[in-house]
Amino acid sequence: xxxxxxxxxxxxxxxxxxxxxxxxxxxxxxxxxxxxxxxxxxxxxxxxxxxxxxxxxxxxxxxxxxxxxxxxxxxxxxxxxxxxxxxxx
Amino acid sequence: xxxxxxxxxxxxxxxxxxxxxxxxxxxxxxxxxxxxxxxxxxxxxxxxxxxxxxxxxxxxxxxxxxxxxxxxxxxxxxxxxxxxxxxxxxxxxxxxxxxxxxxxxx
Numbered sequence: 001x002x003x004x005x006x007x008x009x010x011x012x013x014x015x016x017x018x019x020x021x022x023x024x025x026x027x028x029x030x031x032x033x034x035x036x037x038x039x040x041x042x043x044x045x046x047x048x049x050x051x052x053x054x055x056x057x058x059x060x061x062x063x064x065x066x067x068x069x070x071x072x073x074x075x076x077x078x079x080x081x082x083x084x085x086x087x088x089x
Numbered sequence: 090x091x092x093x094x095x096x097x098x099x100x101x102x103x104x105x106x107x108x109x110x111x112x113x114x115x116x117x118x119x120x121x122x123x124x125x126x127x128x129x130x131x132x133x134x135x136x137x138x139x140x141x142x143x144x145x146x147x148x149x150x151x152x153x154x155x156x157x158x159x160x161x162x163x164x165x166x167x168x169x170x171x172x173x174x175x176x177x178x179x180x181x182x183x184x185x186x187x188x189x190x191x192x193x194x195x
Contacts, residue, residue, distance in 0.1 A: 012172055031187065032187050074147050075147070087190065
């Protein structure tokens with residue numbers, strides 16, 4: 001799972017039926033100060049996150065299908081939590 | 090999952106069993122600013138996308154799950170949605186770095 005910030009929303013009228021009633025959000029992974037930024041990607045929202053939220057993103061298909069409770073969902077990245085704060089030693 | 094712009098068609102007469110009738114398209118993967126990332130790729134179409142359409146695509150094993158009928162086919166990139174509208178905030182609106190110590194987000 002990775003930490004990421006929600007930076008955008010995607011609207012798709014024609015889409016996979018397994019995505020119904022869930023939003024697609026564009027997320028940008030967070031990095032430590034001075035490190036190179038990672039590539040952005042699209043994640044399916046399972047937590048009602050919005051633009052500007054810091055979220056926990058699961059980037060593995062098996063876990064994503066488990067979260068969605070749908071064994072045939074074509075999803076890799078799914079947002080599984082909204083982060084309030086983190087402490088780095 | 091990632092964005093892609095459909096650039097053309099790929100015609101293929103001999104295909105692996107299970108992929109017959111699947112439309113193959115040439116696609117340019119894009120980043121959040123819709124700038125090209127990497128080379129052109131071939132995508133299996135499941136949402137009836139056409140040339141010029143902006144799509145959402147899924148990679149790896151999950152691409153074959155997007156297929157309408159046969160779910161265990163050799164496909165590693167598939168379209169799962171046609172984008173009508175996107176709203177992306179500019180990078181300067183957010184801070185993408187983490188600092189040692191407490192990071193409060195709410």
